Amino acid sequence: MSGFTAAGYPxxxxxxxxxxxxxxxxxGEKFAVxxxxxxxxxxxxxxxxAKADGIEFRMPYNSxxxxxxxxxSGKIEYLDMHLSQVAPMVWEGFLGTEDIAVIxxxxxxxxxxxxxxxxxxxxxxxxxxxxxxxxxxNRWQNPALEGMHDIYYGTALPPHRVPIPLVKxxxxxxxPWFRCDPDKVIAVVETDAPDRNQTxxxxxxxxxxxxxxxxxxxxxxxxxxxxxxxxLPLQSGVGSVANAxxxxxxxxxxxxxxxxxxxxxxxxxxxxxxxxxxxxxSAALCLGPEAMQRLTDNMAELHDRIxxxxxxxxxxxxxxxxxxxxxxxGMIEADIYGNVNSTHVMGSRIMNGIGxxxxxxxxxxxxxxxxxxxxxxxxxxxxxxHVSHVDHITQDVQVLVxxxxxxxxxxxxxxxxxxxxxxxxxxxxxxxxxKDYFDRALRESYGLQTPxxxxxxxxxxxxxxxxxxMHV
Numbered sequence: 001m002s003g004f005t006a007a008g009y010p011x012x013x014x015x016x017x018x019x020x021x022x023x024x025x026x027x028g029e030k031f032a033v034x035x036x037x038x039x040x041x042x043x044x045x046x047x048x049x050a051k052a053d054g055i056e057f058r059m060p061y062n063s064x065x066x067x068x069x070x071x072x073s074g075k076i077e078y079l080d081m082h083l084s085q086v087a088p089m090v091w092e093g094f095l096g097t098e099d100i101a102v103i104x105x106x107x108x109x110x111x112x113x114x115x116x117x118x119x120x121x122x123x124x125x126x127x128x129x130x131x132x133x134x135x136x137x138n139r140w141q142n143p144a145l146e147g148m149h150d151i152y153y154g155t156a157l158p159p160h161r162v163p164i165p166l167v168k169x170x171x172x173x174x175x176p177w178f179r180c181d182p183d184k185v186i187a188v189v190e191t192d193a194p195d196r197n198q199t200x201x202x203x204x205x206x207x208x209x210x211x212x213x214x215x216x217x218x219x220x221x222x223x224x225x226x227x228x229x230x231x232l233p234l235q236s237g238v239g240s241v242a243n244a245x246x247x248x249x250x251x252x253x254x255x256x257x258x259x260x261x262x263x264x265x266x267x268x269x270x271x272x273x274x275x276x277x278x279x280x281x282s283a284a285l286c287l288g289p290e291a292m293q294r295l296t297d298n299m300a301e302l303h304d305r306i307x308x309x310x311x312x313x314x315x316x317x318x319x320x321x322x323x324x325x326x327x328x329x330g331m332i333e334a335d336i337y338g339n340v341n342s343t344h345v346m347g348s349r350i351m352n353g354i355g356x357x358x359x360x361x362x363x364x365x366x367x368x369x370x371x372x373x374x375x376x377x378x379x380x381x382x383x384x385x386h387v388s389h390v391d392h393i394t395q396d397v398q399v400l401v402x403x404x405x406x407x408x409x410x411x412x413x414x415x416x417x418x419x420x421x422x423x424x425x426x427x428x429x430x431x432x433x434x435k436d437y438f439d440r441a442l443r444e445s446y447g448l449q450t451p452x453x454x455x456x457x458x459x460x461x462x463x464x465x466x467x468x469x470m471h472v
Contacts, residue, residue: 001102001103002037003038006196007117008117008123009044010134011104011138012136013136014048017033017049031054034058035049037059037121039311039355042195047065058071059079059081060080060086061353061354082356083315084356086125087155098129101127103127104137105137112180114178118284119284120151120308127184137190138193142299144299148303149309150309151176152175169258197289199288207240207241210401213406214406230257234246234259235259235328238263242265242330250267256277257277258280259279260281263282269295317363320360327368331371332371333371333381333382333384334400338414344389347461361397367398368398372403374427379468383400383402383434385434385458388461394409415442415451
């Protein structure tokens, strides 16, 4: 299936599949499918098929609440993986045959090439590898999107890989359209249905505080000569905190910046409109209805400054490293040594998935993770003695930011990291508990490189499960 966030995903065929699956189940017949996509999709796809118990296996990312419940109850097998690795793994054939690709497009050209819609994701790979293709031509998508895309066909598997000729975030190295063998196409379905990205609410006080700490840090890095005055290409995850950080850049003194990221969301579009952002390269347009209208109204100005690419390019580790991206991603929790959990609640219940945060964090020029210092109305501390699940090891995490402050951990040993994270990032309600844990770990642990009390490392999580709070 096409789709990267709730953008550019098929809307009609999945609903029809869900109805057919429900009919089959009513007759006592087993009918379920394996779904591969670019990332998350919308309710007409993941939601409808999950509700019908029609998904046997899902990869590489999910944010639909119905599908999440089925995953966590064991009814759907789920492979959460780095987004940059999906296309290579499919080309390797490791996951088996791709039977049918269902791809939303804006239009079909006379020569058979396809005009992509609001996301590119893995569509190039899906079309190339599928035995059969179903196209959803969505007239809701703006025809002016044509030419905004850059579909690179130069990737290959070892030993045939060659350097990717992209040296600036706004370089165009591919074609505006997808290639598709017409003999593969078994159906063309006309639709007129909107993408389902929601307008994000205004930033709350916690998000604004995080944005303030992060912007102060970026200004400091410029003043120290470690970043150029217009920064380096920005990557930002999706969500209210990320939106607040980008909104904060609107009033900053930085000259026009660039973005090399996975998604363009509302605040990034606003930065483009005001000229604070010179260009943005992405795999999808993750825009709420009002922002999508702003894009439509200003398409002539923005068309050539937005580039939509396959995610194997937008998330390519070598490009991220070479361009020197500043990676800003959200987290569920971090521990005092800088390990980050961005996927699981209390160790075993998945929230969404790692997405592209791992692609960027390990390879970024500066790797930043953000979260409010507490969750569940203060019952949960997002800074803990030890994370309940590790997605990003301490070596890949350089900066932690909460509403309480910022910890720049670059060049620090584990013990120095712990002191800084506790003092700068932990909420005052939990800071004494963390200090007590760390002080006792220094005296009682098995070793003093990364002092850990094994019997207590996950006790905070167990206390929440038992009592509904991490407070003693």
